[in-house]
Amino acid sequence: MKRALITGVTGQDGMYLSRLLLSKGYEVYGLVRGQNNPKLDVIKAWAPEVKIVTGDLLDQSSLLRALNEAQPDEVYNLGAISFVAYSWENAQLTSQVTGLGVLNILEAIRLYAHDDPSKVRFYQASSSEMFGRVQEVPQRETTLLWPRSPYGVAKVYGHYMTINYRESYGMHASSGILFNHESPLRGPEFVTRKISKAVARIALGLQDQVSLGNLDAKRDWGFAGDYVEAMWLMLQQDEASDYVVSTGETHPVREYLDIAFNHVGISDWEKHVYQDPQFFRPAEVDLLIGDSAKAQDKLGWKPKVSFKELVEMMVDADLEREKPAGA
Structure with a gap:
């Protein structure tokens, strides 16, 4: 039985991903910031089999404790301050959580799996907001990033930090550059x-x-339930890489x-x-319009809804x- 740890498990993507992994026989752990999290009851009702562990993306020691408890084969970092409009109101906190939080979880995994950093496969939730003032239509993995919000800038930091840990430490670390994806669970x-x-x-x-x-x-709007499948497929590949996930419309x-x-x-x-x-x-x-040809070719993924x-x-x-x- 594979084990997975999901940060941001109480968000839209975390909830859909938790159900997907449970359906595939995973033991799923969800990272929650504090026992009094108002969304705790929601995830317990949605996927009661998820085991809750406490931790904070701004506290690396708590992430190490969560990794030791969950002992995951896969880590999905979906935790972020993800509302773009709010990122202008609180740019510093957005940068810390959405940007530095990625560094904290990557470093925690490196320390946890020090003998073989590639044994824990890592997924980073990157965003089409990184393209911002688009330099190419459609946008693909090689398109120049030009973010136009504090949220987009923070996502760029996390994206390149993921690439850096993959190239520097041999970690199996992939980023999904997900275009807008919605569902009835959207805030x-x-x-x-x-x-x-x-x-x-x-x-x-x-x-x-x-x-x-x-x-x-x-x-470029798609269905969140389709997009979490792409996340899972990325971590099943022999080699880590980055993928645009979009409908192309x-x-x-x-x-x-x-x-x-x-x-x-x-x-x-x-x-x-x-x-x-x-x-x-x-x-x-x-x-924003994405070219998901690489995901369709390498992962065999395509949107259904x-x-x-x-x-x-x-x-x-x-x-x-x-x-x-x-x-």
Whole structure:
């Protein structure tokens, strides 16, 4: 039985990945920061077989203790401050957790597996936000990185630190450069879930309007359940490497709104949407679209859920959540 340790286990990707690994017969450990974590009950309900260990990406000694307890064959580092808008409000904390946290877990693994650093396979959650002001369309593993947010900069640091540990210590360390991936488990602060929740509430007569930022921003959106499979496949390869994980399609926020509102029978959605300047980024990332040819060729991976299916899945989930009790 393989053993895996997941940081960020209470997040969207951590929850989908934990179920995937459990379905493959893994013994799964989830790193949680503090026993009073408000999401602890959520992961226990979602995947009760996950064994919880405490630790903090900013405390290397706690990471060593977690590794000694879990004794993992694979470590998936999904822990981060991942909300881009927040990264401008608290750039220092974002840099520490999302950037230096990667160094801390890599160094903890190196010390834990000192006799053979490659015996613990490592996955780093890199991000399409690293491309920022895109220098090539579509973006691939070799595209120049030009981040446009503190979050993106921190992710670049973690990405290159992962490469450095792979090349310097022979660690089996891979990075997945994941483009936007959503699901009904996405936090309500993210634009996709903010829209799906608002559409459900508007359809149910619980609210009348939603405030959004740039409706013309284009993203390559996929389903988180598909993307965690790519993470797992990376760690099953003989050699570690970096992979873009994406659908290869780009959709503006307006198209997301079209599909979401039409799904509940509302065609004139403009009257329900207010563009608020406070939700515009200081430096916008206008177009992200990934080339996942390497992942498809080397890993045999490809996305299964279409953009339309993803949007409708999220709206349906929020309709169910928002229905009055007993309805």
